[in-house]
Amino acid sequence: MGRLAPWIAGAIVMMALPHVFSSGFALTLMSQIGLLIVFALAYNMLLGQGGMLSFGHAVYFGLAGYFTVHYLNFIYEEEVPYIPVTLIPLLGGFVGLFFGILIGYVSTRRAGTTFAMISLGFGEMVTALTLVLVAIFNGEDGIQTDRVIGEELFGVTYGPNIEVYYLIAGWCLLCTLAMFLLTRTPFGRISNAVRDNPERVEFIGYSSQRIRWLAFSLSSFFAGIAGALHAVNIEHVGFEQVSVLQSGLVLFMVYIGGTGSFVGPIIGATLLYFLQSTLTGVTEAWVLYLGVMFVAVIMFFPGGLAGLITMHQPIWRVHARLLAPLLIPYARFFAALVASVLGCIGLIEMLYFRSSRLSTETELVIFGIESDPFSAAPWIVFTGIAVAGGFAVRKTLPSAVSAWNTAIADARVLPRG
């Protein structure tokens, strides 16, 4: 029962969410997050569990999307057998699987940098082809479709966004469960072993290349499902979906969320897509913040956000009250960090404001305060906050680290419960 609890809780949350946030924007946002979770988890089958860094995994996501859009249009023209939209994602999955088996065969012979390079090569190649083969990919415009192709069970048509949300939520839960169970199978374990030491795996009689190929194909299958869900949700697929930018985005999601644990990609996909869709309208500098976040994660906490949480697992496993002494040092460090980050954001926003020549406004609103980037005062204030915050971060970090060290040492000494 204890093992099932997170899944039941997840299902209940997914059921309840559209009743709490029912606006059109929120529904599309949550749908998109749902399918990106599937994509991110599929990607982590490669990066986190298989040790393969791919710069071209959007190929399987995007090609499945293109296929889905075409199939829906063909159903509309009655040229292909009818498949209910409920099951269309499975079709996308098989498209992803097909290309995964095909391209995986040549690209998984080696791991590490070679694999990364080949994946980049295929990614660039497919992106360039989408602009050449206009009849299939329709160039930069992409292809439109209509997901309403007929009435399905219980009168569901997938016209309203809410029905699509539940479709995506259902597939998301199913795929997440499947991918989680995969990590518990002998295949999942041996895939981790191939990541850590392919040579030893060969010694106990496995072919590490075939394990990588299998992991790659399965990952492409789930990426294909996500791509088909994307096509159904947006009703449009363009070359952006296969491009290296999309591959980079999923890499950012997975890495910032944390590659080391199963929930990492879920956290990363949810957080980053939420930030992206809310911030792109507010700031021009979103991609800069994303890049800086990514670099900061690599440099300072390579375990990602999930890694920060699992760092404390041994402590609260023993007793939750051991976390209490951490609160004040953490709060101090966090306050300093927030201050320095806010200062930097202010400076960056003013720089962007000054450099965008099209801007006709003269007043820039940062954090609800009107400030004039062409006068000295806001520059002094934000620089002051950033520098003071930076010093405070350096000052408060040691006590936060030593608090964690003490807590973990206490947890080792104390008995459980």
Added chain:
Amino acid sequence: MESFIFAMFNGVLYGMLLFLLASGLTLIFSMMGVLNFAHASFFMLGAYFAYQISEGLNFWAALIVAPVIVGMVGAGIERWGLRPVHRYGHVAELLFTFGVAYVIEELVQMIWGRVPVPYEIPDAMAGALFTWQGFDYSIYRVFMLVVSVAIFVALFALLTYTRIGLIIRAAVSDPTHVATLGHDIPRIFMWTFGFGCALAGVAGVVGGNVLGTEPAMAIQLGPIVFVVIVIGGLGSLGGALVAALIIGIVTRLAIFYDYGVGSLVLALGLEIDTTSMLRDFTRITTAQVAPVLPYLMLVLMLIFKPRGLFGTRDV
């Protein structure tokens, strides 16, 4: 024939520009094991710095100063960014440079805006040096060729005949051994990284005004430079030169001689079904596939000969 020579000239020129980028990248990779994803971003920085300096001073000052600044930026990023990440392994280092490429592109947009900047060819070199068989060979393009050949010769001499070159070559083949001989390997790494970035900066200074100085220039060129060093064989400067020239010439010839598959199909006596989804396969022209060719070559090379043309070790 005349047009062939002209296309070859442009191909060699483009190839030499690719080589300027690839030489630094392959030095960095073979010594540190770091595939510098941000290498083309330093190329872009070179072009933007050159634009800024030639606005204030002139092109010749930019040619000297901009690569030095780019090299310093590169060395700084290695010292304070890459070196701490080193302990997490090569994949983390590769990811770090991937993130840096994003950040540099955004910073460039923040400072110089999203539209291309008017970085022009210097007036003194605007005209044609000579006209041969109806094609103009501009002074600037010949100058680019001279600069890149000069750098290739200087680099070759530096690595072959000087003590610094000796240490660098030794560090490429066996860093730990060189460290035991008392050389400060992290410092050699830092300066090699900076030097490689400075070479990319030179390419930016001389190439930015021909290829266009815009925020997307790094993304367009970056992956192709990877292709060059893989096809040439990692760690091999000669291989990088040959591969850069092959890719430069092949892509330029493909654009210049715009042959289509359709004419081949018709020549074979087959009919073209103009309503089929696959109709575009018969309409593909060599100019259209030119951007795909390098990646096709990369994939084929990695499948059949992972060491590349002149490489001595696997990727």
